[in-house]
Amino acid sequence: MTFKKILFLFACLFALPLMLFAQQKNDSLQVKEFSLQALEELLMAHHPVIKQAQLLSETAKAQILTSLGGFDPALRSSYQEKYFGNTTYYSNWNNELKIPLWLAGADLKIDYDRNVGPFTNSQYATSPRGLSGVGISVPLGQGLLIDSRRNTLRQARAMLGYAEAEQVKQINTIWFTAVQDYWDWYYAFRQYELLREGVGLAEKRFQAISMQTVLGDAPSIDSVEAAITVQERQIELEKYKVDLQNSRLLLSNHLWNESRQPVELPDYAIPATVDSKKMQPNPEILNNLLALAQEQHPDLLKLESRNLQLQIEESYRKELLKPRLNLEG
Incomplete structure (x- = not known):
């Protein structure tokens, strides 16, 4: 056995008690x-x-906080268009912002619709500038006193x-x-x-x-x-x-x-x-x-x-x- 190996073994023997003492010190x-x-x-x-x-x-x-998400405003938007032969048959753009209110389970609604084109249903047709509106929905029966949210x-x-x-x-x-x-x-x-x-x-x-x-x-x-x-x-x-x-x-x-x-x-x-x-x-x-x-x-x-x-x-x-x-x- 060489001198270096003997020196290494002695170093390990001396270091072992110190390591055990350090471990004991950390555990107490x-x-x-x-x-x-x-x-x-x-x-x-x-x-x-x-x-x-x-x-x-x-x-x-x-x-x-999760349950408060039921009172967050909801934005819905849809767009439909038919274009064929350099002709726009219809262009329908509908938007709705729904804001739940704390009182009586009511919902405030803000709408903006723009439905134009020669083949647009006359019931929903608007001017080229579109049509905006504000409304409210209030439950009189189920949901007046308490609802799911x-x-x-x-x-x-x-x-x-x-x-x-x-x-x-x-x-x-x-x-x-x-x-x-x-x-x-x-x-x-x-x-x-x-x-x-x-x-x-x-x-x-x-x-x-x-x-x-x-x-x-x-x-x-x-x-x-x-x-x-x-x-x-x-x-x-x-x-x-x-x-x-x-x-x-x-x-x-x-x-x-x-x-x-x-x-x-x-x-x-x-x-x-x-x-x-x-x-x-x-x-x-x-x-x-x-x-x-x-x-x-x-x-x-x-x-x-x-x-x-x-x-x-x-x-x-x-x-x-x-x-x-x-x-x-």
Whole structure:
């Protein structure tokens, strides 16, 4: 094996740990103290489900724009001509601009016709300058109160309220689960810290009793009992360490970076210290939240939007039972 190959192998061996460290660095958050506010910022900014939920209202708004297309003006034009043997038999040019109006399902019409030639039907013949006119069509029966285009638009607007309520519901569900996992991690960390302190105290007690046993101030059985206590607490500490690790992994399920890649909370991260006084719920705030939930709960808003959609559809179906009668002028 040549010297260059040996040098290349050593370079690869040294580079491999660096590559693994870089990969681990990209897959984990670089934080020491992780607060609930930091969790909220990461969640709202990068969580894929929340990003997807934010598209619900945008989709509903796009549906409204689509339904507004039913009120766009429509231009129709046709041209017919017969020319044979250096003779123009007829030349018919008909144009119509139809403008839907919001009121009563009426349509405003603007016409321009130019029908000339010796073989043009006298009923439709015009002067060489053509003939223009303005008219309006108003439904007196079916379509007066609601028609297809107004039904579609109202349904789309009601759907916007439904989509916004569904968006809030999905975000609340994700946030509620994330907060639960955060406090589970917080509780597991505090338990682990208390038990680790207990292990330290048990070890100090064992050392003190062992010293007394050596000096003859305490029986040997006391040192045995103290040693058993240390072992029991160490075993319990390992169990709490596993619980802490599991709670940290559960919390990491909610963490994503700017590239929409999952990231993991590092082992050395600790929850932010919380003032116990600030954790006490304010009764006034709780009452306001309960009152707000009774009026603005996403499920209630979804039911209201759905009920509105059904009412609109019912009105439209009843309108279809009326006879068609249009007034044109």
